[in-house]
Amino acid sequence: MDMETFTDTRDGNTYRVVRIGNQCWMAENLKYLPAVCPATTTPDGDPFHFVYDYQGRNLNEAKATAHYRNYGVLYNWPAALTACPPGWHLPSDAECSGIVDFLIRRHGDLSPATAAYALKAEASPDGEDKHPRWEPAAPEPGDHGLVQTLRRIARRVLDRTPRGCNTDRFGFSALPGGRVTHGGFYRIGELGYWWSSTGASPLRAWCRQMTLGGTVNRWDALKEDGFNIRCVRDCLSASAQL
Numbered sequence: 001m002d003m004e005t006f007t008d009t010r011d012g013n014t015y016r017v018v019r020i021g022n023q024c025w026m027a028e029n030l031k032y033l034p035a036v037c038p039a040t041t042t043p044d045g046d047p048f049h050f051v052y053d054y055q056g057r058n059l060n061e062a063k064a065t066a067h068y069r070n071y072g073v074l075y076n077w078p079a080a081l082t083a084c085p086p087g088w089h090l091p092s093d094a095e096c097s098g099i100v101d102f103l104i105r106r107h108g109d110l111s112p113a114t115a116a117y118a119l120k121a122e123a124s125p126d127g128e129d130k131h132p133r134w135e136p137a138a139p140e141p142g143d144h145g146l147v148q149t150l151r152r153i154a155r156r157v158l159d160r161t162p163r164g165c166n167t168d169r170f171g172f173s174a175l176p177g178g179r180v181t182h183g184g185f186y187r188i189g190e191l192g193y194w195w196s197s198t199g200a201s202p203l204r205a206w207c208r209q210m211t212l213g214g215t216v217n218r219w220d221a222l223k224e225d226g227f228n229i230r231c232v233r234d235c236l237s238a239s240a241q242l
Contacts, residue, residue, distance in 0.1 A: 003171060008032060008085045018171040021102040022234070023095065027173050029072030029194075029228040032083050036062040040183045043224035047079030050180045050226040052188050070132040071177035071188065074226035077205045080195040084231035091232045093198035093206040093218075100216050103170065114214040118169040120192075132175045134166055134212060135189050165214075174210055180226025193227035 004017040006026070016027040037048050038055040052067040052074060062068055075083055080090055100115045110118060120134060178188030192210040199205045200220035207227055209217040221227070 003027065010085060016171070016173070020099050020170060020172070023099070024233050025091075025099070025172065026088070026231045027171055028230075029175060029177055030075075030083055030231055031068065031072045032085070033059060033063060033068070033073050035059070039180045039185055039226070043076070045078060047082065048076045048224075048226065049079055050074040050076075050185075052178055052180075052185050067177075067188065071175055072228055074177065074180050075195065075229055076180075076226055077195055077199075077223035080227070080229045081197060083229060088231035088233045090195060090197040090229055093196040095232060096194070096196045096206075096208050097218065099172075112215060116174070116210045116216045117165050117214045118167055119172040119174050119216070120166040120168065120210060121173040121175050122166050122168045132177075133189060134176050175228075176210070177228040181222070193221070193225075195227045195229050199223075 004019075004024070005014050006017050007014045011032060013031045015030075017024050018027045019025075033049055033051070035049055036051055036054065036057055036059055038057070039050055040055065041048060050073070051062040051065055052071060054062045054065055054067070056062065073083075084090055099119075100112070103115055103118065104110050104112065107118075121132065174192055176187070176189050176192040178191060179186055179193045190212060194208045196206045196208065203223060204220040205223050206218065207221045209219060211217070
């Protein structure tokens with residue numbers, strides 16, 4: 001699949017761009033990082049930027065981590081609103097719904113229960129231990145290896161999810177970058193979260209979540225939480241749509 005690229009002149013990061021419907025989306029999580037702070041920073045309504053598992057404030061150190069390179073930056077909602085480069089914007093709640101609705105309408109084999117499989121980056125081949133991937137990156141607190149393995153198997157059974165079912169069919173390459181909440185980092189390799197620009201209440205805003213299963217979940221999250229973002233721009237070209 002041929003893809004356009006875009007270079008953010010603010011920091012030199014280059015992103016793949018994919019057209020879906022009448023929109024062009026960055027096919028990677030945004031990495032713009034003007035400042036960084038620990039997950040334990042007390043929320044005060046200001047914009048905060050986080051890098052998964054980094055608890056310092058040194059930009060060079062944060063950008064040197066594998067989590068930054070692979071999964072991008074986690075933004076609280078105030079930071080997400082202004083993070084996209086000129087000519088791009090944080091998608092609204094309606095735009096986030098639109099990408100899934102368009103694909104289901106255009107491709108009869110997709111449904112609300114399976115659309116995420118076509119949007120997520122492909123899983124690592126069996127026997128390989130690579131990042132980024134849709135697998136838990138490390139045991140959760142209190143888990144041992146066997147417990148974590150059984151937990152993964154149970155999730156796949158409940159979701160009817162065979163290993164390697166993610167196809168990245170449209171080049172969107174969604175990745176499970178985890179989240180920041182309540183002073184800690186959680187669920188990288190297993191869950192992906194992305195902000196929309198639409199507020200739900202004074203303290204909450206709408207976001208999208210992808211799990212190991214095939215659905216794209218819509219829910220409202222605390223604006224102080226740290227999620228990834230995907231920027232979108234309007235495409236005026238009449239070229240073929242996916």
